[in-house]
Amino acid sequence: MLALFGVMIPFFSMAAQQPEIVCIQCHSTMPGKLGEPVKLWRGSIHAENGIACNACHGGDPADAANAMSPARGFLGAPKETAIPDFCGRCHVGVKNDYLASAHGRALGRGGPTCVTCHGNHLVLKASLNLINEQSCSRCHSFxxxxxxxxxxxxxxxxxxxxxxxxxxxxxxxxxxxxxxxxxxxxxxxxxxxxxxxxxxxxxxxxxxxxxxxxxxxxxxxxxxxxxxxxxxxxxxxxxxxxxxxxxxxxxxxxxx
Ligand code: HEC
Ligand code: HEC
Ligand code: HEC
Ligand code: HEC
Ligand code: HEC
Incomplete structure (x- = not known):
């Protein structure tokens, strides 16, 4: 929880001065895979809680020219096996439970990652409805x-x-x-x-x-x-x- 606040406080103070960050300004004008994340993200629980593009992907949300520079902490899009650590920076307890589970042990070898079940940009409030035959029988019986x-x-x-x-x-x-x-x-x-x-x-x-x-x-x-x-x-x-x-x-x- 403390770790979460540590991540969030600098972000909130920034969001107060910068309502439309450069990531959204630029990406919302782009077609296909580069623009879609903006539309999906707008309906997410992360948008609702002020967790914007740079909170997950890093980078500089105030400087369009250097927004995606690794020197400004830009992480890019994570590879499949890096997703649990990517999401787990904030959801530490969940990450640890996941990594210790049969799913975490099968990471990179057919096991699901966080986004298999929650999606990547349109993450919604979690509920038991996520456990359903259609989703859970993609890889094994229900x-x-x-x-x-x-x-x-x-x-x-x-x-x-x-x-x-x-x-x-x-x-x-x-x-x-x-x-x-x-x-x-x-x-x-x-x-x-x-x-x-x-x-x-x-x-x-x-x-x-x-x-x-x-x-x-x-x-x-x-x-x-x-x-x-x-x-x-x-x-x-x-x-x-x-x-x-x-x-x-x-x-x-x-x-x-
Ligand atoms: C001036 C336009 C512009 C701005 C500002 C911008 N992007 Fe991008 N972004 C692009 C373009 C063009 C690409 C595709 C080419 C590339 O990867 O460089 C891209 C690609 C990406 C990718 C995919 C990279 C990958 O590894 O596949 C992510 C993630 C991303 N941007 C996040 C961000 C974030 C977060 C910010 C703000 C901190 C941001 N972008 C700001 C134009 C922009
Ligand atoms: C909750 C964390 C999170 C937030 C917030 C987030 N992303 Fe992403 N993004 C991801 C993950 C995880 C991936 C890798 C997707 C995958 O493998 O399913 C990704 C992938 C991408 C890609 C590559 C898409 C592709 O299909 O190649 C782009 C571009 C991108 N994000 C842009 C953005 C932009 C712009 C924002 C803000 C509107 C944003 N993201 C907000 C987690 C996030
Ligand atoms: C920068 C911190 C941060 C990152 C990175 C992050 N989240 Fe979140 N997430 C939050 C916050 C803050 C909330 C809203 C408060 C809460 O419910 O914990 C939230 C809420 C959620 C919820 C809803 C929780 C509930 O109570 O129902 C899910 C599910 C979730 N995130 C999944 C993910 C996934 C999957 C990723 C990676 C793609 C991710 N998060 C990355 C900060 C983050
Ligand atoms: C196999 C599907 C699945 C995978 C993989 C998965 N989740 Fe979940 N997650 C769920 C379900 C189902 C719930 C709802 C549980 C409940 O209602 O108590 C949930 C609940 C949550 C919550 C809200 C409850 C809490 O403990 O705070 C968060 C946050 C979350 N997941 C994040 C993640 C992250 C981060 C990862 C990857 C490290 C991940 N999940 C991997 C299915 C999954
Ligand atoms: C992307 C593939 C994939 C998806 C989707 C998936 N699983 Fe799994 N699951 C696995 C793999 C791989 C294992 C480990 C091998 C096995 O036991 O079948 C596993 C094992 C399990 C186990 C046994 C754990 C143990 O310790 O014995 C349970 C229970 C389970 N999954 C529940 C779920 C639920 C619930 C969902 C849906 C929310 C789900 N799975 C979605 C791949 C998946």
Whole structure:
């Protein structure tokens, strides 16, 4: 994370003064393979987060004449085997998981790289939809992918449901800070599961993560119970007050 900020801060301060960098100015006018990256990139999560051409490819985004000079840090387009390091400068944890996995070990020998699954310029927010028969059966059968997806889908559904319950309590004014922090930590751990593509590991870790989610569910159940009790106590108090008012009224009538 710190490494990521290190990369991003110099970029953001530059982006503030330079809304349209020279890379985009020049490449957006070019046909075919040289212009296409600009169009694709505009719709990406990287564009949304201020990660422009030079953040990935290096070079000087403020000097058209020397933009692609290696002396200005230009890296060019990475070869297939260099892609994990290229993307991994910012996504360090993912890179390490990937390199240790069956996919990383098959790099350059038929294994997928980051862009095989995420694309290169039109990278979108990641989700379990990336695990699908069409994409994952390009090189092998879908069976192991199906097991991984099922375990992860079950866990993700739990996370989404818990998130909705916490949000509802928060809207009621309950202090949910601790629960939110717990869910955040579990969710982060969950999202590091995939790149190992190790069926047994994903199964085992999913079970552990689900145990932690069940603890959060128990805390929420406790909140539900005490909320219900308070509601009943409230209703009893209201009913009592009404009964007292009625008695008083009847008493007055009898004395009148
Ligand atoms: C004045 C026009 C111009 C500017 C400015 C410019 N480019 Fe290029 N770029 C080109 C042309 C022409 C090519 C194809 C010929 C070549 O590779 O030199 C190219 C090629 C590339 C390639 C492919 C190289 C490869 O190895 O296949 C990348 C990546 C690239 N540019 C990125 C950038 C980035 C990043 C910037 C800004 C820092 C930038 N360009 C600025 C004109 C430009
Ligand atoms: C998230 C990182 C990333 C960003 C941001 C990015 N690129 Fe690329 N670019 C790549 C990768 C990776 C490749 C190698 C593509 C491959 O092998 O699939 C590439 C390849 C290219 C090529 C060579 C295309 C070809 O097919 O030969 C050009 C030109 C290029 N990029 C220009 C740009 C321009 C211009 C921008 C800004 C609008 C940009 N890139 C932004 C990662 C990025
Ligand atoms: C200069 C830093 C940098 C480089 C290099 C980079 N990214 Fe990113 N990437 C980011 C930032 C910043 C975000 C948005 C914040 C986030 O979600 O982490 C992001 C988001 C993503 C996401 C969405 C994450 C999510 O939460 O759903 C994916 C997928 C992704 N990048 C893949 C790639 C791929 C593939 C490459 C190489 C082609 C690459 N990135 C290169 C900085 C970078
Ligand atoms: C075999 C396909 C595949 C490959 C190869 C792959 N990814 Fe992913 N990636 C996914 C899937 C599927 C998810 C969504 C997992 C989830 O929802 O928890 C994901 C999630 C992500 C995320 C968001 C979650 C997180 O941990 O931050 C980032 C960033 C990311 N990938 C970057 C990369 C990078 C960088 C590489 C290369 C080093 C890479 N991916 C290689 C399929 C792949
Ligand atoms: C470009 C080819 C390619 C694509 C696309 C691909 N894989 Fe793989 N995958 C491989 C190779 C090569 C291996 C290692 C040999 C083997 O076990 O089949 C592998 C192995 C695996 C394994 C077994 C890992 C282990 O430790 O035993 C799983 C699970 C897997 N892939 C899941 C996926 C999923 C999920 C996707 C789609 C998001 C996907 N693969 C897409 C090439 C690919």
């Amino acid at each position: 069976e192991r992918a199906r097991v991984i997806k099922a375990a992860m889908k079950e866990t993700e559904d739990m996370i989404v449901a818990i998130d909705a319950r916490i949000t509802a309590y928060k809207a009621h004014g309950t202090d949910t800070g601790k629960l939110e922090k717990e869910l955040f930590a579990v969710r982060n751990r969950f999202h590091t599961l995939f790149h190992n593509v190790d069926v047994e590991l994903v199964r085992r870790d999913s079970a552990q993560i689900q145990d932690e989610l069940k603890k959060i569910q128990n805390t929420l159940q406790g909140l539900d119970d005490s909320y219900r009790k308070r509601k009943i106590a409230g209703a009893v108090a209201v009913a009592g007050a009404l009964l007292a008012a009625l008695l008083l009224h009847v008493l007055r009538k009898t004395y009148d």
